[in-house]
Amino acid sequence: MIQIEKVSKWYGQFQVLADCSTQVSKGEVVVVCGPSGSGKSTLIKCVNGLEPFQAGSIIVDGISVGDPKTNLPRLRSKVGMVFQHFELFPHLSITENLCLAQVKVLGRSMDEAHQKGLQLLDRVGLKAQAAKFPGQLSGGQQQRVAIARALAMDPIAMLFDEPTSALDPEMINEVLDVMTELAQEGMTMMCVTHEMGFARRVASRVIFMDHGQIVEDAGKDEFFGAPHSERAQQFLSKILQH
Amino acid sequence: MIDWQLIADNREMLLDGMLYSLTLTGTAMAGGIVIGCLLALARLSSFKPLSLFAAGYVNLFRSVPLVLVIFWFYFLLPYFGLSIGPDKSVFITFTLFEAAYYSEIIRAGIQSISRGQVSAAYALGLTYPQTMRYILLPQAFRNMLPVLLTQTVVLFQDSSLVTIIGIKDFMGSTVVVASNNGAMTEMYTFAALAYFCVCFPVSMLLKRLHKRIAVIR
Numbered sequence: 001m002i003q004i005e006k007v008s009k010w011y012g013q014f015q016v017l018a019d020c021s022t023q024v025s026k027g028e029v030v031v032v033c034g035p036s037g038s039g040k041s042t043l044i045k046c047v048n049g050l051e052p053f054q055a056g057s058i059i060v061d062g063i064s065v066g067d068p069k070t071n072l073p074r075l076r077s078k079v080g081m082v083f084q085h086f087e088l089f090p091h092l093s094i095t096e097n098l099c100l101a102q103v104k105v106l107g108r109s110m111d112e113a114h115q116k117g118l119q120l121l122d123r124v125g126l127k128a129q130a131a132k133f134p135g136q137l138s139g140g141q142q143q144r145v146a147i148a149r150a151l152a153m154d155p156i157a158m159l160f161d162e163p164t165s166a167l168d169p170e171m172i173n174e175v176l177d178v179m180t181e182l183a184q185e186g187m188t189m190m191c192v193t194h195e196m197g198f199a200r201r202v203a204s205r206v207i208f209m210d211h212g213q214i215v216e217d218a219g220k221d222e223f224f225g226a227p228h229s230e231r232a233q234q235f236l237s238k239i240l241q242h
Numbered sequence: 243m244i245d246w247q248l249i250a251d252n253r254e255m256l257l258d259g260m261l262y263s264l265t266l267t268g269t270a271m272a273g274g275i276v277i278g279c280l281l282a283l284a285r286l287s288s289f290k291p292l293s294l295f296a297a298g299y300v301n302l303f304r305s306v307p308l309v310l311v312i313f314w315f316y317f318l319l320p321y322f323g324l325s326i327g328p329d330k331s332v333f334i335t336f337t338l339f340e341a342a343y344y345s346e347i348i349r350a351g352i353q354s355i356s357r358g359q360v361s362a363a364y365a366l367g368l369t370y371p372q373t374m375r376y377i378l379l380p381q382a383f384r385n386m387l388p389v390l391l392t393q394t395v396v397l398f399q400d401s402s403l404v405t406i407i408g409i410k411d412f413m414g415s416t417v418v419v420a421s422n423n424g425a426m427t428e429m430y431t432f433a434a435l436a437y438f439c440v441c442f443p444v445s446m447l448l449k450r451l452h453k454r455i456a457v458i459r
Contacts, residue, residue, distance in 0.1 A: 050361050077367025087362035091381050100376060101366035153366065 001026045001157055001188050002047060007056035009042060009212075016042050017053065018212045024157070029189045031199040034209035035235065040192045041084075043209070044159050047190065048072075048079045061156055077105045080150030084162040086142040088134035088149070094121070095130045098149050106153065113152070120148040124178050140171030147178055157188040164195055196239060200224060208232040245428055252419045259415030260436070266411065267398045270336035274397075275390065277337065278344030283374065285349055296345070303342035309403055311339050316407045332404045340397055347393060351386030352378060388452040395441050395448070402437075412436065 002024040009017040016039045024030045032040045045051040047058055049065045049072045058065040063075055088097050098117030102108045108116070121127050124144040126137075134142055143163055150158060160179065164172045176198050183189055183202035193199070199206055199220065206223040208216035208231070216223065216232045227233050249256065285296035303311070315335045316328060326334075355378055363373040383390075402413035410418065413433060420429035 045361075048365060050364060073364070073367045073369045076365055079365075081362075081365035083358060083362060083365075085356075085358055087356075087358045089359065089362070089377055089381075091384065101368060104372055104376065105367040149366070 001028075001061060002190065003057075003059040004043070004047070005057045005059070007043070007046060007053050007058060009039075009046065009051070009053040009055075016212050017046070020056070020209075020212075020214050022207055022214060022217050024188060024190050026188055027186045028204040029183045029187075029191070029202050030205050030207060031203040032190065032192045032207045032209060033194060033196070033199070033235070033239075034215075038209040039212040040207075040209045041161050044161050044190060044192050047159055048076045048081055050081075073105070077101070077153055078156050080147075080153060080155035080158040082143070082146050082150055082158070082160045082163045084165050086134070086139070086146045086166075088142055088146055090134050092133075093130075094126070094132055094134065094137070094145055097134065097145065098152050101149075102152050116152055117148070120151050121145070123151075124148045125174075138171060139167045140174045143167065143171075143175045144178055147175075147182075151182075157190070158182065160189065160191040160193065162192050162194070164193065194239065196224075196236075208235065210235075245425065248419070248423055248425055248428065249432060252415075255410070255415045255419065256412065259410055259412040262410065263398065263401050263412040266333060266336060266401045266404070267394065269333055270340045270397055270401075271394045273337035274340030274344045275348075277341035278348050279379070281341060281345035282348040282352060285345065286352060300342045300345055303339055304346075308339055308400055309406065311335050312403060312407060328404075328407050328409050332407070332409060336397070336401065340393070343393055344390065347386050347389050348382065351382035351389075354385050355381050384455065388448050388455060391448050391451075392445070395444055399437065399441060 004020055004022050007017055007020045008015065020039075020043055022030070032044065034040050042051055046053045047060065047065065049070075053066060056066075060075060060079060063070055065072075065075065088094075089100070092100065095114065095117055098121065099110065099113040102113035102116060103110060118127060118130060121130055124147060126141055126144055126148070129137060129141065129145075134145070137145065147158075147163075163179070164175050167175065172195070176195060179189075179191070180198065180202050191198075191203075203220045205217065205219055207214055208223070208227070208229070210231050215229045216227055218227070223232070224236070227236060281296045281299060284292045285300065287293050287296075312332060312335050316331045319326065319331065359377055359381070360373055363377040368376065401411060404411050405414040405417060408414070416429050416433040420426050423429075
């Protein structure tokens with residue numbers, strides 16, 4: 001479903017992605033981890049064209065992201081994305097946050113969008129908050145709304161960019177629970193996260209990045225059992241201590 | 243003391259003048275915000291020629307005194323075969339001039355909204371115009387509303403400059419009444435009072451609006 005082929009990206013002289021190749025098949029959950037500054041967020045933002053890249057190719061559902069002729073808004077409407085800082089629209093109510101793109105991008109009627117929105121809000125356990133504004137919700141609640149907002153577009157895949165990094169510890173699980181449920185239902189997911197517990201539970205594969213390169217790309221059991229690269233071993237030993 | 247009888251006798255002229263000043267301010271504000279908005283978007287565009295044009299426009303108008311721009315349009319346009327009369331001339335002048343100032347305020351407002359909001363809008367499949375219209379500009383305008391309106395108060399005061407090309411705005415009408423009746427001191431004191439009575443309460447209201455918006459955010 002997502003093919004990443006020798007993708008490289010530079011900020012001026014500085015190379016942030018170097019020859020990254022991997023793929024995510026339908027129904028797979030791929031967790032991307034690595035130290036900060038390793039390029040994992042940049043890579044996931046390349047998948048829906050939020051970040052341009054200079055070399056290589058990314059094919060999503062048969063469509064080339066880097067091709068200038070590609071209708072990016074249309075492609076993006078099929079790929080959900082969840083951000084580290086939630087990015088709900090603060091001037092719109094929760095309902096409006098859920099409905100806006102459904103109506104403006106997919107051309108759904110307000111009624112239809114509203115129904116779909118409420119149904120997803122119920123699913124993430126926040127139906128009672130529909131009339132509130134983002135600023136009135138906790139971080140964990142906001143992130144669950146953000147997931148519902150992405151799901152409202154009926155995406156073929158979901159991208160998560162450190163969805164729990166900006167959350168207080170006690171709110172992390174409520175978001176991970178929603179993500180776990182989503183994974184178990186067969187959603188195709190690519191998640192940049194440090195939550196190794198989540199990775200152990202639901203990941204099909206784990207990708208480890210360092211200095212803009214994909215250092216390790218292995219099945220979950222192999223990754224946690226016997227990582228090949230020394231860098232990944234070090235990373236794991238540090239992160240799994242607590 | 244002010245001779246209220248003199249003012250009462252000329253109230254129609256003075257009221258018409260005030261109406262002219264307010265109309266000019268309102269028109270220049272509406273037009274200036276629309277053009278200023280386009281200039282701000284152009285200036286923030288990644289398409290170089292567009293952003294250079296907008297930067298040039300803003301810097302030009304912000305570096306030239308308003309009086310000169312009024313003169314320029316009124317006296318020099320006819321040389322190029324464009325005779326549009328003083329009224330149209332000042333409406334156009336003020337709109338174009340204020341657009342430069344509004345555009346800087348709007349640009350700052352847009353830049354105050356985090357990049358993540360734009361990314362989130364794009365990620366949902368919204369196009370650039372949709373992102374601007376539904377996500378970015380509504381938030382930006384809410385942030386910058388007090389500053390935009392403060393600029394409009396300044397614009398209202400500056401509108402008195404049109405008097406120098408013989409337009410009977412509020413100031414112009416005051417000048418006429420003053421010189422016809424030899425009542426300079428009285429009439430100019432009255433005019434100052436009138437401008438103060440319009441501008442000061444509005445400024446106070448804006449201060450409160452600013453505080454309220456600051457609380458919401």
